[in-house]
Amino acid sequence: MSVMCRKLCSSILFEHFGQIVQCVAEDLFKHGARSLELIRYATDLPVTKVKEALCVLIKHGFVRYSRVERGLEFSLIYENVLLILRYPKYMFFIKTMCGDESEMILEEVLMNGYITASEVITKTYKKIEQSPSGRQPSVPVLKEKFELLVKNQFLTRSLCTDTVGGRTNEKPDFTLPNLNLTAIIKKIEGDNNSDPGDSKIYWKVNFDRLIQDLRDQIIVSAIRRRLDENAGELMRQLLFLMYLRTASWAHTSNPIPLTEIKEAVKKTSYPLLIHHLDQYLHLIEEDSSQFLKRVGDSGGGQFSVNMKEAFEQLAWATLENIVMERFGSKAARIFRLVRDKKYIEQEQIQQLAMIPAKEAKHLTYTLLQENYIQMQEMKKSGVSAAPIKTFFLFHIDLNVVVYMEVEHCYHALYNIMQRREYEVNSNKRMIDKQLRMQTLTTNLKEHGATEEQLAEIADLMTPSEKQQLEKVQNTIKKLGITELQIDDTLFLLTMYLRYH
Amino acid sequence: MAGRGRGRGRPSMSITTEQLGFAKGETLPPPVLQPPLKYPLLEYKPLPLNITTELSYLFELKKGYAEYLRESPNNVLPIVVKKDIERYSDRYQDLITDKSSYEIRYDWSRMPVELKRQLRKRKKQKLENPKKKQKHIDVESKLQELEKKESSQQSDVEEEEKEEEETEEKDDEQVEEEEEELDEEMDEGTDYANNYFDNGEGYDDEDDNLDDGPIY
Numbered sequence: 001m002s003v004m005c006r007k008l009c010s011s012i013l014f015e016h017f018g019q020i021v022q023c024v025a026e027d028l029f030k031h032g033a034r035s036l037e038l039i040r041y042a043t044d045l046p047v048t049k050v051k052e053a054l055c056v057l058i059k060h061g062f063v064r065y066s067r068v069e070r071g072l073e074f075s076l077i078y079e080n081v082l083l084i085l086r087y088p089k090y091m092f093f094i095k096t097m098c099g100d101e102s103e104m105i106l107e108e109v110l111m112n113g114y115i116t117a118s119e120v121i122t123k124t125y126k127k128i129e130q131s132p133s134g135r136q137p138s139v140p141v142l143k144e145k146f147e148l149l150v151k152n153q154f155l156t157r158s159l160c161t162d163t164v165g166g167r168t169n170e171k172p173d174f175t176l177p178n179l180n181l182t183a184i185i186k187k188i189e190g191d192n193n194s195d196p197g198d199s200k201i202y203w204k205v206n207f208d209r210l211i212q213d214l215r216d217q218i219i220v221s222a223i224r225r226r227l228d229e230n231a232g233e234l235m236r237q238l239l240f241l242m243y244l245r246t247a248s249w250a251h252t253s254n255p256i257p258l259t260e261i262k263e264a265v266k267k268t269s270y271p272l273l274i275h276h277l278d279q280y281l282h283l284i285e286e287d288s289s290q291f292l293k294r295v296g297d298s299g300g301g302q303f304s305v306n307m308k309e310a311f312e313q314l315a316w317a318t319l320e321n322i323v324m325e326r327f328g329s330k331a332a333r334i335f336r337l338v339r340d341k342k343y344i345e346q347e348q349i350q351q352l353a354m355i356p357a358k359e360a361k362h363l364t365y366t367l368l369q370e371n372y373i374q375m376q377e378m379k380k381s382g383v384s385a386a387p388i389k390t391f392f393l394f395h396i397d398l399n400v401v402v403y404m405e406v407e408h409c410y411h412a413l414y415n416i417m418q419r420r421e422y423e424v425n426s427n428k429r430m431i432d433k434q435l436r437m438q439t440l441t442t443n444l445k446e447h448g449a450t451e452e453q454l455a456e457i458a459d460l461m462t463p464s465e466k467q468q469l470e471k472v473q474n475t476i477k478k479l480g481i482t483e484l485q486i487d488d489t490l491f492l493l494t495m496y497l498r499y500h
Numbered sequence: 501m502a503g504r505g506r507g508r509g510r511p512s513m514s515i516t517t518e519q520l521g522f523a524k525g526e527t528l529p530p531p532v533l534q535p536p537l538k539y540p541l542l543e544y545k546p547l548p549l550n551i552t553t554e555l556s557y558l559f560e561l562k563k564g565y566a567e568y569l570r571e572s573p574n575n576v577l578p579i580v581v582k583k584d585i586e587r588y589s590d591r592y593q594d595l596i597t598d599k600s601s602y603e604i605r606y607d608w609s610r611m612p613v614e615l616k617r618q619l620r621k622r623k624k625q626k627l628e629n630p631k632k633k634q635k636h637i638d639v640e641s642k643l644q645e646l647e648k649k650e651s652s653q654q655s656d657v658e659e660e661e662k663e664e665e666e667t668e669e670k671d672d673e674q675v676e677e678e679e680e681e682l683d684e685e686m687d688e689g690t691d692y693a694n695n696y697f698d699n700g701e702g703y704d705d706e707d708d709n710l711d712d713g714p715i716y
Contacts, residue, residue, distance in 0.1 A: 015566050018575035036614065051615045052602045053576045058611060060574075065612055072614050088561035092554070107561075111568055200607065328544060480559045481551055 004410040006030070009081045011417045016084060017056060020045060024053040025076055028063065033075035059113035061204065083207060085413070085487045090210045093217075094154060101137075101145040104128065106154065106205065114158035114202040117146055117177060118184050125188055139185050150174055150203070158204035177201045212248055215495055219291065219310055227283055230273040234280050237264045238292065242305045251308040251499060252293070258300035289313045308499045315402055315496040318489060322405065323372055330355055331363045335396070338373050343393040364394065371404050372396070399500065402493050409490040413483060420479040427472045434469060437461065573605065 006029045014022040023043050028034065031042070040050050054074060057063035062081050065074045087110055095103035104124045109115055121142045128137035149155045157173040177198040216239050224232030241264060242253035258281075265277055273280060281303065284292045291310045296302035316339065324332035333353050338344055341352075350360035367373045378391040424431065441457055461469075569575065603616055 016569040016574075018570065018577065020576040020578060021574075048617055049576060049578065051617065055602060055606055055611065055615050056574050056576060058615075059606065072612050087565055088558045091561050092558055107565070111565070111572070200609065202607075202610075325544060325547065477556075477559055478549060478551075480562060481549065481555045484555060484558050484562065485549075 002407060002410070004407055004414060005078065005082075008410045008414040008417070009076075009078050011414060011421075012081055012084050013062075015417065015421075017053075020049050021053045021056055024050055025057060025062065025081070028074060028076040029078060033066070033073045035071055035073055039074070061113060080207075082490075085483065086214075086491065088484065089214065089487075090205070090207075093210065093213060094149070097213075098145065098148050098152070098154075101128070101142055102149055105142070105146055105149060109155060109203060109205050114204040116200075116202055117143075117179060117198050118187070120203070121146060121179075121184055122188055139181055139188070143179060143181065143184075147176060150176055153206055153209045155203045156206040156209075158202040208248070214491065215307075218314065218492060218495070219307075222289070222310075222314060223284065223291065226287065226289065227280075230270050230276075231280050231284060233268055233270050233273055234261075234265065234277070235284065235291065237261065237268065238303070238305055240264065249498075251306070253305040253307075255295050255302035255304050257298075257302055261303065311492075311496045311499050312398070314492055315398065318492055319372075319398075319401055319405065323367070327363065327366060327370075330359065331367060334360065334363050335367060335372060338394050339396050343376065343395045345391060345393060349394065368394070372401055374400065399497075402496055406490065406493050406497070409486055409493070412486050413490075416479050416483050416486070420476055420483075423472055423475055423479070427469070430465060430469050430472070433461065433465075573602065576602075 006026065009029060010022050010026045013025050023045065024039060027039055027042050031038070036047075036050065036054070039054075040047055043050065045053075054063060057076075058065065060080075061077070063074050063076055065072050067073075091103050091107055091110070094106045101124065104127060105120055108120050108123050108127075112120075121139060124142055125137045125139060128135055146155075151174075153174060157175070159173065179198060216236075219239065220232050220235050223235040238256065238261065241256045241260060245256070246253040261281070262277060265274055268274075281292070281301075285294055285303070289310065290306060290313060293304050293306050293309075294301060295304045320332055320335060323335045330353075333355070334349060337349060337353050341348070344352075346361065346364065349364055350357045353360060355363070364373070368375055373394050374397050376393045376395060378393055380390070437457055437460060441454055444453060444457070608616065
C-alpha cells in the first residue's frame, strides 16, 4: 500500500473509468474506509456524482461496503484494481481453453462486473452478428459455452454478500439456472416482454480460479524450458492430479501415488513420456528447482508437488535475472554466491567469485546500496566498537528484495502508463483525424463510392503525417506490450508473496 | 593526531584506504559535489522487445477493453455547465448522449439504497428554511433598491418588480432540481457573493431607459 501503488491504481482507473471514479477511489485509497459524506467533502464533487462513481466501483468489485452505526462505510480493494492489468491474459487463456465464443462471453462479464446469463448471451450474440468475420451466432451454442465456463468454475454466481464486508464468504455457488432459450431468442429479435427465467441471478468472473490457472501455466512452462516438452506435459498431469486431492492454495499437495500418475500419463499422446516416465519423474525430482518431492516409497513411490518451494525458486531466478540485466553478469555472480553461502564476508566474496578485489567491492557495495543484498554487523563481545573488530556479513533477505521488486514493478507500470497517455494526448489531433477518415471511408464504401472518392479521402492525410502517426502508434503499442510483460513479473512475485 | 598516545602501531583512522580496495599511493577519487543525474546513463541496455503475435493480440484485447469502458456509461462524466448560448447542434447532442440517470442501470436489491439519488419529498422539507431566508434577504435588498430609484422614476420600478417576480417564480421551479445548485443560489443571496464591479456594459441601457421614460 505504497504511494506508487496508489498512483498506479489511480491511473488504471483513470484509463478505464474517467476522472470522477479515479478521484473517489483515490480518496478511499488514501483514507481507508469512510462514509459517503466524508468522500464528498474531501473530493469536492456533487453528491450524485460520488454516488454514481461508487455504484460503478461496487459493480466491478473494486469497493466493498459495510454497515456501521451511522450509515455506510466504503473501502477500496486495491488488489482487484490491479487485476485489470491482467484481464487480457485471462481472456486469452479462456480463448485457448474454451474457444472464441467463451472468450467473448468472459469479456462481456468483465465489462459489466456482474451480469445475468441471458443478458450475456444476448449481448454476445449481437456482438458476433456485427463482427466483420461473418460468423453466424447461435443461441444454443452460446448457452453451451456459457455452461462450459461455469462448469470449469471460471464464472461463479455473484452474491449480494460479496461486496458487503465483515461477513464470512459463503461457498461459491455454481448451480446453473434453467434458461428459457426461446425467450432469449425472442429477446434478441426485439421482444422485451419475454422472461428468460434467470432474473436476479448474476454471474461474475471467478478470479481465484483464473489466477490458479495462470500460476499452473508458469510452473508448466518453467519445467518445459528447463527439461523438455514431455516433462512439461508430465508436470501438467501432476498438477491436474493435485487438484483432485488438495485444497486449492495448499503449500504442498497430498501424496500422489505412482500408479495414478502412470494411468494419467497413458491417456496423453506423448509416447516418449509414457516410455520414460520413471526417468522423467526422477529428473524433475532431482532438479534444483524442487517442484516435486518424493514423500514415500509405498506403491512404487509417492510424490508431492511443492508449490511453495517452486515459487521460491522461481522468485530467486527472476531476481537473479534482474540483477544480471541491471548490473551485469559479474554482479549476478556475486548475488548468486551470497545466496548460496547464506552469510558471507567481503574477503570471501572476492576469493570465491574470482573477481579482482576492487571490482568485487564496487559491485558488492552497489548491490548493497540498491538493496539487493543486506549487511549484518557482527561485533566481538567485550572489545571496543572499532570497525576492525567487527565482521560485516552480507546476506539476502528474499522477502525484502521481493517487496522492493514489486514496488519497482508498480513504479515502472505507472511510468509507462503516464508516458503512453502523454503520447496519446500530444498526438490527439492526428489520431482523431485518422479515426474520422476511417469512419468516412467505411460509410462511403457502404454507399458504393468510387475508387476516386476513396483515394481522395486517403489523400487528406499528408505522407509526413502518416509517417508520424505510424511512429506514434508503434510507440504506444510497444509501451502497452511492455506493460503486459512487467505484469508477468509482478504476477510471479505476488504469487511468491502469497505462499510465504 | 588522536591516535598518537596509544602506541602499538594502531592506525589513526578506523578504516584504511587499502581496505576499500585502493593500493598505497593511489589517488582517491575526488569528492562528488553534484546531485546525481535525474536520468542516469544506463550501463546495461535493456533487452530488445520482441513482439510476438500473441503479445500483439493481448495488446489489442487490452486496448479494446479500455476503450469500451471509457465510452460506456461506466465512465462517470462531470456535470456539464450549460453554455451561454443555446446552439443548434445541442439538440442533436442530447439525442446522442444517454441522458437517463444511472439508477436504472443497477439492480437495487443488491446495492445499498443509500447510493440512490435522494427522494424529492425529503428534500423539500429540508430545504424550506433556506428558501425563507432567501426571500427575506431579497425583500430587504429590493426595498433598498426601491428607495434609491424612487426619486427618479416610478414606472421603471414597477417594471422591475414584475421582472423580479418572474425570476422568483423561476427560482421556485429550480428548487426541486439539486441541492448543490440551491446552495449556490443561497450564496448569491448574501452580500458577499454580490459582484459590485461595474464593467460599464449596462451604462447604455440606463440611458435608454431615461429616454424612454415619462417626461415630467
